[in-house]
Amino acid sequence: MGAVFPGGASVTRLSVYPGVCAADGLAGGTPHLHLASTEAYVVIGGSGELHTLNAAGHRRTPLSAGSVLWFTPGVIHRAVNHGDLQIVVVMANAGLPEAGDAVMTFPPEVVADADRYRASVALPVDERRDLAVRGFLRLAADPAALEEFYDLAVALVRPRAGGWREIWASTVEAQTRRTGAVIDALARGDGRHLRESELVTAPQSETERLGMCGRLRTYDVRNGVTLDPDGLSRP
Template sequence: MTGRVFPGGTSVSRLSVYPDACTADGLAGGTPHVHLASTEAYLVTGGTGELHTLDTAGHRVTPLAAGSLVWFTPGTIHRAVNHGDLWVVVVMSNAGLPEAGDAVMTFPPSVIADADRYREAVALPVPQRRELAVTNFLRLAADPAALEQFYTQAVALVRPNVAAWREIWRSTVEASARHTGAVLDALEKGDGGHLRESALLSAPQSATDRLGMCGRLRTYDVRDGVTS
């Protein structure tokens, strides 16, 4: 049932931001990266830190503390920086697209330009891939022309995946929106039949942490909630 998916066809996870420092700039935290089709939101549940972002408006630093809520649209290069036990609930639009590759790390141009080299860099141990990405992130922040080149290369890198991404979008976000449209159509006719199908749902948390780009993740399978 489409109405059983997590609200809006989004996904949710818990993020414990990496506490170790990068030698390129001495900051603790994650690997800078960009999403090309998805918007991401951070709700900070504990600790302190910063969100470092880079887009055509320039480089910005946004303080993070318990209760902070920020979100950023496709094209915003971002990196979570940990000042002390930073925990975040992450909500992603387009459930399934980030897992299907809607993220490009800020590796050097020679790596972004070659899909095989990019995959090899992604597979590096977290500290090594972060060093590579942070070093180039600092270059991008200092050179708007380099940012334009990164955007162009990132689009070329993910372009082969778009057809598969469209199917994920159709089965999640589009399907959820169409379900709401059908409900509104029914209500306009005075039909409340869907109310008889109401349910309380829950989703299991992953049993182990997964190493994400900005920290250790606990994910939830929200594709089809479990009736509580």
């Protein structure tokens, strides 16, 4: 078993949806926020925009090949596709987004009701996006509505927080502790960890899955495969 990806992060190849939203005529994904994780975009092809909303206001940031940006928990974000927008997404806290560290911007009466929220998440991709975009446009027009949405989002995910701590402890915290131990060893003149170094690769998923912002190809970075000098994976 190889080492996990640096920093306990995850890596995903994202092809942003080209379909147009009925609510405002823009192509792209479903607006949402993360409550505990920072997300980074490395744009590798195409063009588009990142629409964001937080306490500082509503912003549109152009995206093109070579763009690198990231946003912290609480930034509502929506990838808008102007033409074949391709992104490598680096997400902090591998495992947390998959465990529910994301809330879509559905109208408040949906976010306030856990059963209605789950039912809305299960809608077909286009219907789910259109519902969330309608909520996003309302939030962008009303700062008071954004405050309410933040409170509703926290209440929605609160029951999961205990499980999230376990995921975080096994990834980010574990790597931080390992780095601390290495620094302590180096301070003693101990470099034994250098003799245990590895070259690790993570296979890309063979099939795409539908995500919030587009079609995803994930990498199993929590179960990397160690490579031998000849480039073959170690049994």
